Amino acid sequence: MYSSEFCDVSYLSDSNVVFVEWKNFCKGNDYRQPLLYAIEVMRANKDCHYMADTRHGFENEEADTLWVFNEFIPLAATTGCKYIIFIIGENNNLKEELEGQSVELKKYFEVKAFFSIEEAKEFLKS
Numbered sequence: 001m002y003s004s005e006f007c008d009v010s011y012l013s014d015s016n017v018v019f020v021e022w023k024n025f026c027k028g029n030d031y032r033q034p035l036l037y038a039i040e041v042m043r044a045n046k047d048c049h050y051m052a053d054t055r056h057g058f059e060n061e062e063a064d065t066l067w068v069f070n071e072f073i074p075l076a077a078t079t080g081c082k083y084i085i086f087i088i089g090e091n092n093n094l095k096e097e098l099e100g101q102s103v104e105l106k107k108y109f110e111v112k113a114f115f116s117i118e119e120a121k122e123f124l125k126s
Helices: 029-044 062-077 095-105 117-125
Strands: 007-012 017-022 049-053 083-087 110-114
Touching: 007 029, 017 029, 017 117, 029 049, 029 062, 049 117, 062 095, 083 117, 110 117
Parallel strands: 017 049, 049 083, 083 110
Antiparallel strands: 007 017
16 A cells, blocks of 8 residues: 555455545655556556545646656556546536546546445446
8 A cells, every 4th residue: 555645545456446545735756656556556456447536635737647648548558457437526626637637548448437436336346
């Protein structure tokens, strides 16, 4: 498990997902290190999917968004990941940010958004 003041990353074996829980806004290495750790978890678990809880601390930062497009997405695509799942708040104030990332993500993955982890887990079971 990876843990910092900004983010926790864990593996949920019951759903075969790497779970990235954002706690506070961050950028640069504080943003990228958890995602690189998530890639390692995905590599270690065949066909592991990616789930991010964006309800706290997730904001768009241009340099990090470019890094996601140029580094994270190509790396994640090599792991067998098929789903990128976002947990969003009911009053999602991140709509534009997530839609911007989803355009690129959808070139490689199926992208889904849910209001709870339980909803996402139910989707993965189906």
